[in-house]
Amino acid sequence: DAGVIQSPRHEVTEMGQEVTLRCKPISGHNSLFWYRQTMMRGLELLIYFNNNVPIDDSGMPEDRFSAKMPNASFSTLKIQPSEPRDSAVYFCASSLLGVDNEQFFGPGTRLTVL
């Protein structure tokens, strides 16, 4: 299995631009998670889906952030408009709910907003 796939690996953009991060979970997994990691706040859960349905989005910072999961093999995290304080590494993870719930992480997308 290729593991969790994220794209792009690096993104540099200017303040005010729209940013879209992409994630392909491990095949067969039914839960998907978006995390953000910064030096100041560590790892924070933004949102998670189960069977493509958003379950908990309480970690989404504000309305500028949105996430979708149109099917079992694809999810996006969108920031519009982006701000310098959004600069962080964004991780996607997936798991199989109801088995052991072990989460497997992708390599992350390093976002820099200038």
Added chain:
Amino acid sequence: KQEVTQIPAALSVPEGENLVLNCSFTDSAIYNLQWFRQDPGKGLTSLLLIQSSQREQTSGRLNASLDKSSGRSTLYIAASQPGDSATYLCALMNFGNEKLTFGTGTRLTIIP
């Protein structure tokens, strides 16, 4: 609210030594606990998963234990190697949801 603490924040030991990393948590109603390692600029690699009903898990030179009553987990690394240098994170899942609460991590350096 679950709070997870990892002390020390950084640890350096000579190659070949056995070592223990600590993880403390405040809410013992956990579903499972995971230990991860993170190399600089990389993602998280799952090392071990302990279910609530288990006391320990082993994988190679790694052994993780769980004591819910005291709110503690330890990760034991035997015969440390320079390749073990990384940041180690523990993360807990409570009953009722799938959210992981992460500790702040311990940055481990193995000195050749």
